[in-house]
Amino acid sequence: MTVPPDRVDLVELPQAADPTRRMTRRQALLALAGAGSALAAGPLVGSIVQGHPADPTHQGETPLPARRWAMVIDLRRCDGCKKCTEACQAKHYLPPEQEWIKVYTLRDRTGVEYAVPRLCMHCEDAPCVRVCPVTATFVDRDGLVLVDQDKCIGCRLCIAACPYEARYFNWTEPKVKPLLPTKATPEFPSPQQRGTVGKCVLCVHNIKYGELPYCVDACTMDALYIGDLDADVATNGTETVRLSTFLSQNNAIRLKEELNTKPRVWYIPGHGEDLEW
């Protein structure tokens, strides 16, 4: 399913706090051959860089090539500071109880505590999409699981179906609202709507335009990587890695692999973590 054209540009562009860091970040994302370059060089170059043509069914909108966004969380680096959560909540105008990226404190077999950030896994075979009675939850063409809050009836079966507790419900009228009267869209669902479901959108409103997700940007430990499985690169904002090599060399795993949901989020364990969450 695709996003209607009127939804594409409704994006809050992030501000550059630190120009030097911004440069590195920009360069890193250019390595993704991402939306930034496609936008600058036009559809033809974009498609050549991508190796496959722009989707002809989306002539009306910016001809962004389809991606397979992925996230890598390096648990060796995560210290559980929750800066990712704070940034996400602040930038998406979320109340404290909605932790689209939530840092769990778990214990390994020896009783040592370790932190595990959990966001929406953007599963390739997402149980939440399957159970939604009204197609309010859908997969966009870049493989991201999004929610149309104008359509959601609030039955919460997706919350029941999600094995990762990644979905949140607006049990009350959202108290935090954007400063400007923006129109909420599936890609930038702020303000949240009472009586509907919300969740991590992997900052599609940023990554599509060559910017880092808020959580990745906020992580001072450089533990979070955003990348594209097709372009086979990922970046944490400081360094860029070849995604496939990075995953295989570090024995990356995915949560609840046995459920066959095929998450797009990988974890790099490093301290002998108990993987049976």
Place this chain on the structure above:
Amino acid sequence: MVAAVIERRDEAALLDAAFRPVQAPGRWFWPLFVGLGALVAVAAVAYGYQLLTGLWVAGYSDSAFYGIYEANLVAFIGVSYGGALVSAVLRLTNARWRAPITRMAEAMALVSLLVGASFAIIHLGRPERIWQLIVSPQAASPIVWDVIAITTYLVATLIFLYLPLIPDLAVARDRLGPSAGRLRRTFYRVGAVGWNGTPAQRRSLNWSVGAIAILIIPLAITVHSVLAWAFSMTSRPGWHSTIYGPYFVIGALYSGVALVIVVVAAFRKAYRLERYIGLQHFASLARIMAILGAVYLYFTFSEMLTTGYVRTREEASIVAVLLEGSFAPAFWGFMLGGILLPIVLSLVPATRKVHYLVLAGVLAVVGMWLKRLLITLPSATAPLIGDAWGSVQFTWVAIVITLGATAAIPLGLMIIFRFVPILSLDEMSEADDEPGVGLAPKGSLQAEAVQ
């Protein structure tokens, strides 16, 4: 000649009993009506408050996203199913003793279905958008299956109540004088669809009632299986279970028969129907209830044993909270008070008295409601990552709405029996006489002419 006189006197008494709620419901009727109506009205106000402020007022949170409304949904639709099935199965097996209770069972099925289905809307965050289910349904979603199953079943339940009512409405049309009022007289005239009890009419009625009685069984099974599958199509521990379809079906039947016992006992007392409904009726219903309770007990045991024995981490945690954790008092309370005690009361000769059997019914109904909470809550509050359990709050909004919904069942039945005979006259006369004669209005008019 003497026999004919007795028969006529019996017939008059039967008519009097069946139409008593219509003509003279008794002094208690209006106070009770107002009381129950007030409960429903308060529930409506509470729902309005919930609509305005959000579902949090019903005690929900992200770590307890399903709770009392979902338990109510399953419980109320469950008892509906029991009512319909008792009537249908007894009809198909030609159990003659069913005649005085089928009307109440069928009406109960309709009313509790309406109440139960309303929880499907009450529990939504955005009830005003349910039209989305029609304009953009997603066929893979169990909730879409629910919508299709429940609406189909609702139509079937209406037909199932209405068809056997046609001859009785004709009796009302012909026998009730102007005192019945214009509204009712119109209703009887239209509702009786020109019934005269001719052999052709009777043939087609028998055929239709038989057909709907057969149809309603797979339909009711579908409804409750689909309801179960809305839970078990998720990977949640406790819910993701292959036994859930049949488990819910049996649970629904058990609680449904139990509520039939309670409803029949209440209306028998209120409208003095002791002459037509005796201990035998309650004993037979209780025996059916006990068998279903035993099957439910077996399913519960089977579920607990298989998940508790293998002890997969998440599944075992659900079994543990039920058997020895925070839900243990409720669980064992249900096992003892909601299943074992009703079975014992129903089967032991010493308690073969109406009040004991009614007590068994009440225990089973309340126990099964509790069991639905025990199905909903542990899995909805269990941690899927980490070990922090959620907890549900029982807020006044949820409690008031639940009480209002409970009150709506007797209220709905009281209203229905203000219009239609509470006893199935046609079937009762069939049960007494040779089959097929019935309380044909034409025949009775002739009898009057002869007199």
